[in-house]
Amino acid sequence: MRDPFILRIRIVYILIFSFGILILGRLFFVQVLNSHVYREEANQQYFVSPAQYFDRGTIFLKDKDGQLVSVASIKKGFLLAINPTILEKPEDAYEKISQIIPLDKDLFFKCADKKDDIYEEVASKISQSDKEKIEALDINGVNLYSQNWRYYPASNLASRVLGFVGFNENVIEGRYGLEKYYESILNKASGDFSLNNPFAEIIIDFKKLISGIPEKGDVVTTIEPEVQILLEKSLNDLLEKYSSEMAGGLIMDPQTGRIIAMAVKPDFDPNRYNEEKISLFSNPIVQSVFEMGSIMKPLTLAAALNEGVITPQTTYEDKGYVVFNNKRIENYDGKGHGVVNMQEVLNNSLNTGAVFAMEKLGKEKFKDYIINYGLGEKTGIDLPDEIQGLISNLDSNRDVEYATASFGQGIAVTPIEMISALASLANGGILVKPFIVEEIKNDQGFSRKIEPETRRQVLSQQTSKEISRMLSNVADYALLGGTVKLERYTIAAKTGTAQYKAEGEAGYREGEYIHTFFGYAPAFNARFITFLFLVRPQGARYASNSLTKPFMDITKFLLNYYQVPPDR
Amino acid sequence: MKNKKYDKVFVFTVAFLLLTGLFVLFSASMGLLNREGASFSNILFKQILFGIGQGLILLIITSKIHYKKWKKISLPLFLFSFLLTVLVFEPHLGFGHGGAKRWLDFGFFTFQPSELLKYAFIIYLASWLISRKEEIKSFRFGLLPFLIITAFVGIVLILQPDIGTLGVIALTSAAMFFMAGGKPAQLALIFFLGIVLLTALVFIKPHAMSRITVFLNPSTDLQGIGYQSHQSLIAIGSGGLFGRGFGMSIQKFNYLPEPVGDAIFAVFAEEFGFVGSLFLISLFLFFLFRGSRIVMQARDPFARLLGSGIIILIVLQSFINIGAILGILPLTGLPLIFISQGGSALAMALAGIGILFNISKNA
Numbered sequence: 054m055r056d057p058f059i060l061r062i063r064i065v066y067i068l069i070f071s072f073g074i075l076i077l078g079r080l081f082f083v084q085v086l087n088s089h090v091y092r093e094e095a096n097q098q099y100f101v102s103p104a105q106y107f108d109r110g111t112i113f114l115k116d117k118d119g120q121l122v123s124v125a126s127i128k129k130g131f132l133l134a135i136n137p138t139i140l141e142k143p144e145d146a147y148e149k150i151s152q153i154i155p156l157d158k159d160l161f162f163k164c165a166d167k168k169d170d171i172y173e174e175v176a177s178k179i180s181q182s183d184k185e186k187i188e189a190l191d192i193n194g195v196n197l198y199s200q201n202w203r204y205y206p207a208s209n210l211a212s213r214v215l216g217f218v219g220f221n222e223n224v225i226e227g228r229y230g231l232e233k234y235y236e237s238i239l240n241k242a243s244g245d246f247s248l249n250n251p252f253a254e255i256i257i258d259f260k261k262l263i264s265g266i267p268e269k270g271d272v273v274t275t276i277e278p279e280v281q282i283l284l285e286k287s288l289n290d291l292l293e294k295y296s297s298e299m300a301g302g303l304i305m306d307p308q309t310g311r312i313i314a315m316a317v318k319p320d321f322d323p324n325r326y327n328e329e330k331i332s333l334f335s336n337p338i339v340q341s342v343f344e345m346g347s348i349m350k351p352l353t354l355a356a357a358l359n360e361g362v363i364t365p366q367t368t369y370e371d372k373g374y375v376v377f378n379n380k381r382i383e384n385y386d387g388k389g390h391g392v393v394n395m396q397e398v399l400n401n402s403l404n405t406g407a408v409f410a411m412e413k414l415g416k417e418k419f420k421d422y423i424i425n426y427g428l429g430e431k432t433g434i435d436l437p438d439e440i441q442g443l444i445s446n447l448d449s450n451r452d453v454e455y456a457t458a459s460f461g462q463g464i465a466v467t468p469i470e471m472i473s474a475l476a477s478l479a480n481g482g483i484l485v486k487p488f489i490v491e492e493i494k495n496d497q498g499f500s501r502k503i504e505p506e507t508r509r510q511v512l513s514q515q516t517s518k519e520i521s522r523m524l525s526n527v528a529d530y531a532l533l534g535g536t537v538k539l540e541r542y543t544i545a546a547k548t549g550t551a552q553y554k555a556e557g558e559a560g561y562r563e564g565e566y567i568h569t570f571f572g573y574a575p576a577f578n579a580r581f582i583t584f585l586f587l588v589r590p591q592g593a594r595y596a597s598n599s600l601t602k603p604f605m606d607i608t609k610f611l612l613n614y615y616q617v618p619p620d621r
Numbered sequence: 622m623k624n625k626k627y628d629k630v631f632v633f634t635v636a637f638l639l640l641t642g643l644f645v646l647f648s649a650s651m652g653l654l655n656r657e658g659a660s661f662s663n664i665l666f667k668q669i670l671f672g673i674g675q676g677l678i679l680l681i682i683t684s685k686i687h688y689k690k691w692k693k694i695s696l697p698l699f700l701f702s703f704l705l706t707v708l709v710f711e712p713h714l715g716f717g718h719g720g721a722k723r724w725l726d727f728g729f730f731t732f733q734p735s736e737l738l739k740y741a742f743i744i745y746l747a748s749w750l751i752s753r754k755e756e757i758k759s760f761r762f763g764l765l766p767f768l769i770i771t772a773f774v775g776i777v778l779i780l781q782p783d784i785g786t787l788g789v790i791a792l793t794s795a796a797m798f799f800m801a802g803g804k805p806a807q808l809a810l811i812f813f814l815g816i817v818l819l820t821a822l823v824f825i826k827p828h829a830m831s832r833i834t835v836f837l838n839p840s841t842d843l844q845g846i847g848y849q850s851h852q853s854l855i856a857i858g859s860g861g862l863f864g865r866g867f868g869m870s871i872q873k874f875n876y877l878p879e880p881v882g883d884a885i886f887a888v889f890a891e892e893f894g895f896v897g898s899l900f901l902i903s904l905f906l907f908f909l910f911r912g913s914r915i916v917m918q919a920r921d922p923f924a925r926l927l928g929s930g931i932i933i934l935i936v937l938q939s940f941i942n943i944g945a946i947l948g949i950l951p952l953t954g955l956p957l958i959f960i961s962q963g964g965s966a967l968a969m970a971l972a973g974i975g976i977l978f979n980i981s982k983n984a
Contacts, residue, residue, distance in 0.1 A: 059917055061800045062929060066913045069933060072940050073906045077899065079947050083858045084895035091858020095871070098855070 096171070107201040108241040110271040112215060112231055114278045115491070117615060122278045125215055125232065125323075128204035131184040131197045133176040137167050140194030150195070153186045154179055178202060203232075205323045211281055213336045214274075214315050214436070214489065217323035228326075229334045231272060231490065233437040238493055241269050270495035275311045275488065280304060283610055284314040287603040288585075292318045295590035295599055303338055303468055304607070307476035307573055307582040309505035310485030312434075339432075339439040342465035343586065346551030346596075348475070348569045349461030350407045351520055354395060355478055356422035357410040359516040365523055368394045369409045377453035382408065385550070385595075399523055399547065400531035404460045411459035419455060420447045425511045426474035427484050428466045433508075434487045442466030461549055472584045474511075475571050478520050479545065479579035482512030518577065521545050525576040533597055537605050541619035542612055545579070546572030546604065548596040553589055565589050568596035574608050575620040581611045627684070628981035631911045635974055638904055639673060642959035642967075645901075649888040650881050650962075651868030664881055664962055671964030676971030683975030687983060688924055691976065692748040699745035705734035706777050733965040735778060735786050740973050742774055743930035746794055750801035751923045757802045764807045767798055768814070775818075782826060785953030789941060791815055793934045797926055833951050849884070852876045853946045856887040857898075864894030881962040883954055886946045901960075902943070909936045915981040924984035931973040938966075 083091065112125035133150070140146060143165035150156055156176055164173035177200060179187070184197050203218040216230025226240065227233040288300040301317040317337050321329035335341070357363045373389030375382050384390075384404050390397065398406025411419050423429070429444035444464045446454040457463040466474075469487055477484050486506040493501045512520075524545030529538045532546060549569035552561035568590055573582040585600050593599040611617070643665075650664045691698075749770070756762040771794055778787040795811050803811075823830050856872035865871070870891045873880035880888050890898050912932035916925050935958050942957040944950035956966045 057802070058800065058922060058925065061802070062913065062917060062925065065796045065800055065929065065933065066909065069909060069936055069940070070906060072944070073902055073909070073936075075949070076940060076943055076947065077902050079944075079949055080857070080890070080895060080898045080902070083854065083947065084860055084890065084898060085862055088858050088861040091855050092861065095855045095859035098876070 093171075106242045107203075107225065109203060109218065110235075110239040110241060110269065110496075112235075112239070113271060113273045114211070114276045114281065115273055116278050121273060122207075124207045124211060125203065125205050127201050128178075129199065129201050130177075130181070131179040132174055132200040133179060133187065134172050134174045134196050134198060135161075135164055136171045136194040136196060137165050137173060138169070138171055138194070140165060140192070146190075146192050146195055149190050149192070150176075150187055154183050203323075208322045208324060209320050210278075210285065211276060211316065212320045212323050213317045213333070213338075214276065215323060216334070216336075216437075217326045219326055230336060230436065231274065234435055235272050235490065238268055238270055238495075239272060241496070268493065268495050268501075270493055272490050273492035273494060275313065275491045276315065277313050279614065280611065281314040281316065283607060285316045285318065287607060288316055288318040291585075291587055291590075291599065291603060295587060295593055297587045297590040299337065299586075299588040301337055301468060301586045301588075302607075303472050303584045304611070305472055305476060305487060305582050305584075307479040307485070307579045310473065310476070310487040310507075311491070311505065312487055312489045313581065315489070335438070336436060338468045339434060339436045340467070342440065342442050342467050343567055343569075343588070344462050344465045344551040344554065345471055345569050346461040346549030346567065347402045347404075347407075348471070348547050348549035348571050349459070350399060350402065351478055351524055351547050352422070352426055352474060353407050353414075353419070353459045354399065354410050354523070355512055355516055355520040356419065357414045358519050359422075359482075359512045360414055360418060362413040363395055363410055365395050365519065367413075368392050369406065371403055371405050373405070375405050375408050375456065377456050378451050380453045382453070382456055396523055396526055399527050402548070407460040408456045411455055416450070416452070416455045419459065422511075423447065423458070423464070425484070425509070426477065427508065427511075428464065428470055428474055430470070432467075432469050432473050432487050433506075434469055435490050439469070440467060442470050461551055468584060468586060471569075472571070472582060475584065476573075476579075476582050477511045478517060478524070479573040479576075479582055480517065481514045482510055482517045484508040484511050521573075521576045521579075524572075528572065528576075533601050537601060539609070541621060542574055542617075543576035543620055544572055544574040544608060545576040546570070548600065550594070550596045566594075568593070568599050570596050570600035570604050572604055572608065574612060575617065578620065580615065580617055581608070583607055583611075625982050627978050628911070628915055631908075631915060631981060632978065634904070634908050634911055635971075638908060638959045641901065641904060643668065643673070645885065645889050645893075645960050646881060646962060648868050648892055649870065649873060649885050667964065668962055668967075672962075672967035673971075675964065676968035679968055679972035680975035680978070683972050684978035684982075686976075686979065688927065688976055688979045689921075689983075691744050691927065692751075692923055695741075695745040695748040699741045702734060702737040702741035703774070703777070706738045706781075709734060709781060735781065735783055736965040736969040738774065738777075739786065739790055739934060740931070740969055742790060743793065743797070743934060743973075744927060746770070746797055747923060747927040747930055750797060750926060753801075755802070757798070758804055758807075760807075763803065764798075764810070767794075768811075779822065783954070784822060784826075785941070785955040788953060789934065789938050789955060792937060793930055796933055797930050800929060801926055849878055849952060850948050852878075853884055853887040854948055856884075857890040857947065860891040860894045860897075862895050864890070864892050864897055866892060868892065883942065883952075883956065883961065884946060885961050886943050886957050889960065905936055905939055908932075912936075912977065915977060919980055919984035921984045924980045928977055928980045928984075931977055935970050935973065 109127055111123050113121040114124055115121055135146070143162060147156065147158065147161050154176055161175050164175050167173055179197070187195065187197060205212070205215065205217070214230050216232040217228055218225060218232050219228045221228060227236040232239065284302045284304060288302050291297060291300040299317060302314070303312070304314040305312050315338055319333060321333040326334070354363070370392050371384070371390040373384055373387060382404055385402065390401060390403065393403065393406065395406065395410070397403065398410070423444055429442040431439045431441050442465060446463045447458060454463055473485060473487055484507065486508050488503060488505065491503050493503070495501065524547055525543045528544040528546040529535060532548070551567045551569065553565035553567050554561045566589065568587040570585045571583065573579040583604060585604055587596070587599055590599055646668055647665060750757060753763060771791065774790060775787055778784070778790070795808065798811070799808050823833050852872060856870065856877060870880070870888045872891055873888045877884045877887055889901065909932060912928070916928040916932065919925050919928065938955045939958045941950055941953055942955045945952045956963050958966060958970045
């Protein structure tokens with residue numbers, strides 16, 4: 054081996070070989086001697102809040118021109134976590150950080166004391182600029198992680214309809230409203246899976262391959278933002294003006310069951326749900342029942358008209374009261390009006406007249422109609438935890454229960470049940486299924502339209518026309534003495550003032566009422582049906598005083614905003 | 622020595638490396654179905670078809686060609702591959718990826734001509750150095766022409782830019798120059814020039830600058846330019862002695878860029894630990910050792926030089942890749958031969974190994 058060539062080859066190979074050994078040495082250093090350091094660092098970086106992976110579909114309102122307005126979306130920011138094992142001077146750190154962002158002092162020091170933990174969240178929803186300021190402090194053991202959270206840009210708007218996303222046990226999910234009802238579609242990543250198990254991701258891969266992809270995406274509601282804003286403003290005014298316990302409203306397309314606006318005041322800011330009263334989260338439109346009062350009378354009369362047992366011209370003698378089972382039922386004014394026809398019954402809201410129509414119909418038939426109107430039956434609207442009305446009074450055979458039910462006392466129904474029943478007066482006698490989401494925009498880029506559904510025919514076309522005519526007569530001549538009549542539009546309307554009985558109480562409370570109001574326009578080709586209610590208003594005895602003006606304002610706005618052509 | 626057989630041990634070593642590589646790629650790509658542009662079955666399929674399949678065909682062809690024939694076609698082959706590499710700048714054919722223009726698009730397949738250029742250059746250099754014999758030791762007829770040829774290749778690669786390939790070619794050719802009889806003083810001059818060039822490049826190219834900055838100070842900007850090095854080290858270190866197990870890397874999901882490409886060693890080291898790393902490095906070292914035996918048993922100087930060039934090129938690329946991942950060298954973008962996903966590099970390496978097979982039989 055004297056060959057210099059071989060020698061030189063050897064030198065080169067030995068050099069490369071040494072490089073290999075050097076690599077092995079370095080590997081030994083990294084993987085064996087210092088492995089724990091990197092393990093620690095790895096664990097720390099995997100130990101991020103699941104909030105980083107939170108992802109959720111958007112909820113949109115849709116204006117009349119088809120423009121989408123986001124009312125529930127994702128906001129990105131940062132959360133602050135400390136690593137108590139390496140945070141040296143918690144007092145210092147608290148001092149500096151609390152000058153940049155609000156920091157809960159007790160929480161901070163409680164976390165800082167957990168010397169065995171490497172990850173303790175102390176603040177969240179931090180903006181990019183604050184994040185940079187905190188990072189610039191360069192404090193060892195203070196870490197920022199990206200975080201996504203649910204954000205409601207319109208704050209209180211439609212909050213009782215939207216609900217919110219929050220913790221349920223340890224899971225982040227939609228808790229109320231549409232967030233709850235459409236959880237499976239909106240929930241893209243709740244962020245509650247463990248990333249420390251990479252096989253989870255592998256299994257997700259295979260699951261997706263096998264089972265197809267579950268529908269995930271955005272939800273487009275039927276709610277029109279301008280109308281919703283107007284309705285909420287009206288309700289807020291009512292709440293304030295009459296110091297009411299609650300003010301609610303509902304605007305629907307009576308032909309399809311499309312909800313255009315829905316609100317109940319007081320409501321809450323879903324961005325800060327943890328500071329709000331739990332009682333504000335539910336949606337009384339579908340989750341509470343009320344005795345509806347005289348707005349029931351058109352339903353009673355329509356049923357009797359539909360069976361042909363009365364006509365608008367049918368007369369009876371109003372003595373001012375009737376007696377059943379030893380109970381005396383009076384008109385609101387306690388007076389008798391003599392011989393009057395059915396139109397007068399609506400115009401003067403005569404309880405005796407409603408009872409007369411019910412009796413003409415017969416108890417059995419009356420009950421059939423109540424059931425047919427869908428009172429005491431869930432409407433099937435796409436909102437969670439809907440309840441059904443209480444009509445069990447009609448299970449007894451006592452005449453007085455039927456008599457009171459005919460003018461809206463003794464049976465209690467949800468506002469959504471009531472508006473669907475009333476819509477059958479307006480739309481040719483059809484019971485529609487109200488709905489609030491019209492489109493799912495899924496992540497695959499397709500959109501699925503939700504078609505309106507009807508439930509059944511309740512009244513004939515003829516009856517619908519007849520009762521609409523009678524109700525427009527009410528609006529033109531009786532409502533506030535005929536002062537709110539619109540020259541160019543026909544409007545059908547009826548007020549109701551029911552005695553108030555708190556849930557669970559046996560008797561009605563003296564001097565406490567529920568005001569109700571419904572109306573639709575144009576009366577013979579209705580585009581909008583509006584229902585308003587006011588619980589325990591102060592300073593107004595009758596719904597005609599409290600609710601007529603808000604109803605007329607809303608209706609005029611709708612006719613103008615949707616450019617409905619005049620019908621007279 | 623006629624009718625010698627192919628070096629069986631070497632053939633088995635190569636086969637073993639190929640299988641190991643496929644196994645590692647399989648493990649590293651487990652679970653990556655979700656990631657954009659990297660489908661699990663697609664990665665393996667492409668590797669088998671374009672890397673191994675294409676490579677084995679080339680290997681069979683080159684192992685049948687008598688190695689001496691390469692000397693005759695070395696110049697045309699070099700010029701051809703040089704032209705191909707220049708074509709990358711032709712806007713209709715070349716396309717880029719991640720800031721560099723390195724690929725040729727022929728519609729039905731894409732090809733990285735600098736991979737061909739590496740081997741063509743080695744073949745040409747081997748035959749040129751052999752033809753010079755003792756003149757190598759002179760400046761005018763040895764070092765100067767050597768530097769000029771290398772500079773041509775260098776300029777093209779700097780323009781791409783593919784500094785990693787340039788580095789490996791420069792090192793390999795310097796080694797070949799030395800083996801062919803270059804004087805230590807000349808070698809020192811080559812290294813000096815190399816360092817000057819590298820320094821100049823670092824200041825011209827911000828990309829290169831950031832890599833050097835990270836290399837010199839590994840804790841620089843861990844969320845930015847230092848991210849890849851830092852995350853690679855976390856992967857390797859957290860693998861520990863025995864690793865997390867087959868397919869179980871966590872780093873590959875959200876932390877490592879190119880987990881089946883340049884950074885595959887990090888994923889491998891995380892999944893198989895120091896034991897796995899030791900095994901893989903040993904395999905490369907055995908490949909180097911067995912290759913050196915073939916070269917030294919060859920009588921023909923051309924065979925020795927050519928064979929050495931190929932072995933050094935393959936091993937050096939792989940070690941530079943690992944060294945960069947480990948933070949002992951700046952990041953380069955060189956593949957880990959046999960392991961990384963990437964058709965052209967593996968196919969060309971196998972073609973080169975075919976030449977080695979032939980040398981083991983004929984020289």
